[in-house]
Amino acid sequence: MASGSHHSSVPEWARTPTGQPVDPAAASCTILSCGATSHAAGWSRELTELGIEHRIIALRPRDAAEVQRIMTAELRRAVVGWRLMLTGPLAEVLHARALALQAGLLDAEIIVGTTEVDRIPVSCAHCATTTLTRLPSSTRPRARAIRLVTCAGCAESLVVQDHLSPLRGGFLGVTHAPESRLEPAGEPR
Amino acid sequence: MSAFPLEVTDVVDAAPEVRTLTLARPDRRWLPSFTPGSHLVLECGPTVNAYSLHGESQLPDAYTISVLRTGSGQGGSRWLHARRPGDRIIARAPRSLFPPMQKASRHLLIAAGIGVTPILSHLRAAARWGHPVEVRYLHRPGRGVHLEQLRELAAGSLHRFSDRVEFRAALQQSLQRQPLGTHLYCCGPEGFMDAVREMAAHRGWPLERIHTERFGADVLEAGEAFDVALSVSQRRITVPPGRSLLEELEGQGIAVPNLCRQGFCGECRIEVTAGVPMHRDHYLQDQERAANDSLMSCVSRAASGALEVPL
Known part of the structure; x- marks a missing residue:
């Protein structure tokens, strides 16, 4: 069955490395590239052909503070009509996208291109810490249900759900045995 | 209601x-x-x-x-x-079908003629909460409505026009310099709203940031009578003009979950197994509409002939 026919919080680009097309209606764009030079160049060529003003910013991988700083600056100077174009590995793309959504950018204003989707962020439902883990995409839909990830924050054993939280920028991880682990009998609340 | x-x-x-x-x-x-x-x-x-x-x-x-x-x-x-x-x-x-967006950091309010009334309501709310606004009002010479209140509430951010060409040129400029969290609200004649929406979309505004009020176009026509085959209970009912399918089903003792009864909450959605619905709701997405496999029973009717529903 085509993946689009089911309601799912997991977009196609989070399941397989995919680039969304440029938006020909965009007034201007910023491409944030995390090691995805060729993908960024492809988008840039298309934007140039369409006559859409744009610039490319290269991000250093796993430098969250730098991403935050660049994103804040870009959002501050942006006007309606601008598009944020994110390309790189899924984990970096989701992190930057979460920052943009938190700042009020709409999903329609963010264009995504993933170059790798095996390393996925898992957001703990209990302590909100994000833990990076490796789940090869080929086996993922089945593997997610049985694969356990230890939360880097609270050390809970998490089952990775097929649900992507846009604002947290990760897949939802829920403790393996919620009742017995989180609410010890007799403990005052 | x-x-x-x-x-x-x-x-x-x-x-x-x-x-x-x-x-x-x-x-x-x-x-x-x-x-x-x-x-x-x-x-x-x-x-x-x-x-x-x-x-x-x-x-x-x-x-x-x-x-x-x-x-x-x-x-x-x-x-x-x-x-x-x-x-x-x-x-x-x-x-409420034309509410202010809670997450908007700024409101661009655009009106023509008598369409200024809901815009005045938005402006009043924005002034109360101290939200930044910009008001653009097009009206025929000497025919502006509620100008005094607009001036009082919007002060320096009110821009009035009696010339369409001038209005368009100024709006073009304005659409290109709205900070990112801005939402646009527009009320006026259909053609005016279409033109504003088109100008904004052309400048890269996503539709989610553009809101229009259709002058109460949602006060629906009574419509024509249509038949509905209820495949589970093996009955056939006729929905007369001025009555909704929801009301008719309730009259038959068939409970359908519902809430707003105005076509926007989505509660009374029912599956359609045959026939083509005439969608009149504000809930379904374009794709869902085109699929014609469900309808909002509080407002929608049959496009022609009869419908079949699994009730």
């Missing part, structure tokens, strides 16, 4: 052909608060019309509407123009 009587307490000429009516409960108790941009459905003699509320929205002791006299003969606007203080009008609770 329960109807309640309102009494006309004041009638003022707001502009040529435009009359502002103040309506209060006969016992002067508070009226229900409403979301800015809401409209009131009134039984205007022979017809039912919707009018945007533009007065105080929080615990109001009166509702105010402004009515442009249109057409001739039996129209609702002529009927309303003939009301005098002391007259009673039957109303239904205010409905």
Whole structure:
């Protein structure tokens, strides 16, 4: 069955490395590239052909503070009509996208291109810490249900759900045995 | 939806052909608060019309509407123009289909002609909360409505136009310099709203940031009678004009979950297994509409012939 026919919080680009097309209606764009030079160049060529003003910013991988700083600056100077174009590995793309959504950018204003989707962020439902883990995409839909990830924050054993939280920028991880682990009998609340 | 009587307490000429009516409960108790941009459905003699509320929205002791006299003969606007203080009008609770977006960091309010009424309501709310606004109002010379209130509430951010070309040129400029969190609200004639939407979309505005008020176009026609085959209970019912499928199903003792009964909450969605629905709701996405495999039973009807539903 085509993946689009089911309601799912997991977009196609989070399941397989995919680039969304440029938006020909965009007034201007910023491409944030995390090691995805060729993908960024492809988008840039298309934007140039369409006559859409744009610039490319290269991000250093796993430098969250730098991403935050660049994103804040870009959002501050942006006007309606601008598009944020994110390309790189899924984990970096989701992190930057979460920052943009938190700042009020709409999903329609963010264009995504993933170059790798095996390393996925898992957001703990209990302590909100994000833990990076490796789940090869080929086996993922089945593997997610049985694969356990230890939360880097609270050390809970998490089952990775097929649900992507846009604002947290990760897949939802829920403790393996919620009742017995989180609410010890007799403990005052 | 329960109807309640309102009494006309004041009638003022707001502009040529435009009359502002103040309506209060006969016992002067508070009226229900409403979301800015809401409209009131009134039984205007022979017809039912919707009018945007533009007065105080929080615990109001009166509702105010402004009515442009249109057409001739039996129209609702002529009927309303003939009301005098002391007259009673039957109303239904205010409905919100044009609300301010909570996450907006700035509101670009655009109106033409009498379409300024819901915009005034938005402006009042923005002024109350201290939200940044920009108001662009196009009207014929000497025909501006509620200018004094607009000036008072918007002060330096009010831009008035009596020339379409000038309005368009200035709007082009404005659309290119709105900070990122801005939402656009537009009310006026259909052609005007289409033009504004097109200009904004052309400048890269996503549709999610553009909101239009269709002048109470949602006050639906009674429609034509249509048949519905209920495949589970093996019955066939006829929905007469002016009655909804939801009401007819309830009359048959078939419970359908429902909430707003106005076509926007999505609760009364039912599956359609045959026939083509005439969608009149505000809930379904374009794709879902095109699929024709479900409909909102409170407002939607059959496009032609009959429908079959698994009830």
